Amino acid sequence: MIRWSPATPARPGCPHRRLTRLLAAELGGGIAIGASTLRPWASANFVGARHLFACAGNEAAKALQERLIATEWRLPGHIVADVAIEPGDGAGFTIEILTVED
Template sequence: MTSIHVNAPIRNLLQNEGAAKARDPLPRLLSQLIARAGGTVMVERAVSRPWASALFQGRRHVVALTLAGPDAAERRAAFVQGIEEAEWSLSGHFVADISIDCRRPVPGGEWVELSALTIEDW
């Protein structure tokens, strides 16, 4: 499993994103999720795979985050509240569905796992 400990500015997640539409919107979604979580965040897992229906194509994402620090429980509550209605800015894609799959306390913080479906916006 690959982990990313985020203490540096999140702009580094997007350094390889070109001017053209990215095939995988996961880096931009991940940077927005980290910003939403605030504070110290560790990306425990972030995976993406192609998805398609008869009319649309996109990607299915699974992201697991650990929010650390003494205020982790409050930050987790703020992170999950209203996430289904949140606005996301993804070049060439939009979030069709996002949901929290699991949330629980862990030593030193809070664990949050979510799933998202992004659709290519033509």
């Protein structure tokens, strides 16, 4: 088993950069994406990653989450399994996207 470390690179073909660009295009100009992080994730049957995006903006979280869930993400070799929005401090929030390898 390979242990995760912030110093080790993501798995080959990891869609984090592409997902960042797609998310920025989907959010438009009303929401700013700040720092993003990636955390490898696995279950008994799947391998993937948790992608966390710190955001600033004032869009309603529930409406935004429903819009992102309905989005058709084009990530070759990966599937978006879940999208969640967590409120943060002040006007900020975090978007978490779980991807699994196809």
